[in-house]
Amino acid sequence: xxxxILKIKDLxxxxxxxxxxxxxxxxxxxxxxxxxxxxxxxxxTTLLNLINLLERPDKGEIFFREQSSSRDDPTGxxxxxxxxxxxxxxxxxxxxxxxxxxxxxxxKELHRKMTLVMENPLLFKTTxxxxxxxxxxxxxxxxxxxxxxxKEMLEAVELGGFEKRPALSLSRGETQxxxxxxxxxLKPEVLLLDEPFTNIDxxxxxxxxxxxxxxNRKEHLTIIFTTHDFRQAYRLSGQVISLLEGKVVKGSLxxxxxxxxxxxxxxxxxxxxxxxxxxxxxxxxxxEVHISIPPEDxxxxxxxxxxxxxxxxxxxxxxxxxxxxxxRVSVDIGVEIISLITKESFDELGLTISSSxxxxxxxxxxxxx
Amino acid sequence: xxxxxxxxxxxxxxIISLDPEMLGIVFVSLKVSTTSIVLATLVGVPLGFYIAxxxxxxxxxxxxxxxxxxxxPTVIIGLLVYSFISxxxxxxxxxxxxxxxAMIIGQFILALPIVSNLSLSATQGVDKRxxxxxxxxxxxxxxxxLTILREGRFAIFAAIIAGFxxxxxxxxxxxxxxxxxxxxxxxxxxxxxxxxxxxxxSLGLSLGIILLTVAFSINILFSYLQKKGA
Numbered sequence: 144x145x146x147x148i149l150k151i152k153d154l155x156x157x158x159x160x161x162x163x164x165x166x167x168x169x170x171x172x173x174x175x176x177x178x179x180x181x182x183x184x185x186x187x188t189t190l191l192n193l194i195n196l197l198e199r200p201d202k203g204e205i206f207f208r209e210q211s212s213s214r215d216d217p218t219g220x221x222x223x224x225x226x227x228x229x230x231x232x233x234x235x236x237x238x239x240x241x242x243x244x245x246x247x248x249x250x251k252e253l254h255r256k257m258t259l260v261m262e263n264p265l266l267f268k269t270t271x272x273x274x275x276x277x278x279x280x281x282x283x284x285x286x287x288x289x290x291x292x293x294k295e296m297l298e299a300v301e302l303g304g305f306e307k308r309p310a311l312s313l314s315r316g317e318t319q320x321x322x323x324x325x326x327x328x329l330k331p332e333v334l335l336l337d338e339p340f341t342n343i344d345x346x347x348x349x350x351x352x353x354x355x356x357x358x359n360r361k362e363h364l365t366i367i368f369t370t371h372d373f374r375q376a377y378r379l380s381g382q383v384i385s386l387l388e389g390k391v392v393k394g395s396l397x398x399x400x401x402x403x404x405x406x407x408x409x410x411x412x413x414x415x416x417x418x419x420x421x422x423x424x425x426x427x428x429x430x431e432v433h434i435s436i437p438p439e440d441x442x443x444x445x446x447x448x449x450x451x452x453x454x455x456x457x458x459x460x461x462x463x464x465x466x467x468x469x470x471r472v473s474v475d476i477g478v479e480i481i482s483l484i485t486k487e488s489f490d491e492l493g494l495t496i497s498s499s500x501x502x503x504x505x506x507x508x509x510x511x512x
Numbered sequence: 513x514x515x516x517x518x519x520x521x522x523x524x525x526x527i528i529s530l531d532p533e534m535l536g537i538v539f540v541s542l543k544v545s546t547t548s549i550v551l552a553t554l555v556g557v558p559l560g561f562y563i564a565x566x567x568x569x570x571x572x573x574x575x576x577x578x579x580x581x582x583x584x585p586t587v588i589i590g591l592l593v594y595s596f597i598s599x600x601x602x603x604x605x606x607x608x609x610x611x612x613x614a615m616i617i618g619q620f621i622l623a624l625p626i627v628s629n630l631s632l633s634a635t636q637g638v639d640k641r642x643x644x645x646x647x648x649x650x651x652x653x654x655x656x657x658l659t660i661l662r663e664g665r666f667a668i669f670a671a672i673i674a675g676f677x678x679x680x681x682x683x684x685x686x687x688x689x690x691x692x693x694x695x696x697x698x699x700x701x702x703x704x705x706x707x708x709x710x711x712x713x714s715l716g717l718s719l720g721i722i723l724l725t726v727a728f729s730i731n732i733l734f735s736y737l738q739k740k741g742a
Binding site: 195196197254255257258259261263264265267268277278281282325326329 | 639641642644645646647648649650651652655659662663
């Protein structure tokens with residue numbers, strides 16, 4: 144990756160409870176929006192905390208690249224956020240010019256290049272203005288500039304006129320917007336958002352989504368956010384990274400289920416998702432596993448298909464999400480399964496909420512993790 | 513009953529007429545207690561904060577010691593300080609005994625465990641996310657520490673007020689180390705004990721009313737700050 148702003152290498156973080164985050168390699172390109180997706184306990188927050196220097200890894204390295212004057216110059220200044228002092232040659236697979244390399248840089252300086260907005264963010268016990276102003280004040284930005292930038296940010300999050308409001312009197316959604324404004328006012332190079340859309344009202348959700356897209360487009364800001372809502376992840380980001388039990392897994396983790404592998408008399412393996420739903424799988428694994436069914440591999444049909452696919456279920460349509468060129472259809476077959484189809488197919492099938500539909504997918508499509 | 517009624521009437525007269533002796537006594541009390549609490553705040557708040565945020569060997573023992581010292585009798589402090597600053601003591605040459613400084617030292621020792629222990633609790637009561645938020649917004653260690661203190665400011669003020677209330681109303685230290693010298697070290701509590709002892713019930717009562725008023729005001733402020741900080 145030519146313009147990686149963050150690079151993770153052999154990262155390990157262990158917790159006493161047995162959870163381990165293990166990422167052999169991961170890169171984030173500058174100016175893109177990334178969604179870290181996964182169920183609770185997948186390691187999303189841990190990864191953000193490690194990137195933001197709030198936690199120290201047990202092993203491995205995280206690199207931050209400060210853009211040099213030439214945008215495509217891969218030898219721009221490098222900072223190692225965490226990790227042991229490596230040999231210079233290891234940094235980017237070549238020997239970068241000596242003076243530009245800074246190892247174990249000042250954490251304060253690095254903190255100031257990235258800002259994290261926590262899940263359930265905390266606002267200080269003061270006014271909205273002073274909350275947003277905080278980061279600028281600790282950077283000794285002059286008062287006039289502070290006032291101008293805070294006002295601009297409040298307008299951007301559609302909270303103009305909220306300056307003097309006590310921060311603790313705000314709603315959950317307003318609090319989230321102030322926290323995002325407080326982060327964005329600092330003009331960071333990387334914005335980290337931990338579950339920014341959890342438990343907020345529809346209005347705040349729309350404002351936040353719009354703001355993220357706009358800031359990314361206008362400021363070329365790299366944004367990494369966590370969510371467990373795949374629809375949202377795809378709506379906002381072209382780069383979806385799936386995390387499961389502390390590991391990055393290939394492909395989307397939509398239609399993720401947990402169950403035990405069982406074997407019938409014919410030797411076919413399946414995973415029971417509910418008393419009436421058993422999904423045929425192809426795997427050598429046994430015991431408790433996660434399975435994921437890629438939505439694009441699920442075929443919808445009004446009648447049962449005669450095909451080689453081992454999995455076919457009758458269900459009822461529960462939700463329809465129309466996107467740019469595709470439609471996500473949630474079908475209740477005893478568990479909820481999402482199918483991704485084209486708009487043309489959607490129109491041809493004439494799908495409506497509550498209508499009956501067959502879903503079909505091959506056992507080889509099912510990812511066993 | 514007449515005796516109490518007459519005493520109360522005369523006490524109010526003394527207060528209203530702003531009797532110079534009474535004012536002098538009140539001034540000594542305020543001067544000594546304010547100085548000792550300022551010193552105890554300067555040492556106790558950072559100490560309590562440090563103990564709260566740092567994990568180190570023996571931390572539990574120090575917290576236990578501070579808790580025990582909160583209940584230290586004033587006469588014991590008086591005795592301890594006396595042994596150091598009396599003519600034959602190691603610091604006798606400084607000539608502190610029977611001066612306001614001796615009272616300040618004693619009251620400082622009395623207030624320090626109260627201020628530091630309550631500051632420790634106040635810091636521990638601050639939301640853990642404050643530190644993380646400050647750091648992620650680019651604050652350095654000192655700025656982060658000040659932010660934590662600012663978030664716990666109401667509880668810390670309450671700690672200081674509790675310390676002030678304690679030193680303002682103590683008698684043992686003032687009597688043993690100040691010596692109750694008129695216009696110099698005679699404060700409200702020593703004067704009450706002295707004047708009542710020699711039969712000047714009205715002056716004692718007037719000072720008692722002032723002491724109670726101050727204590728009552730402190731408690732109101734204390735409750736207000738505790739509620740605001742909650």
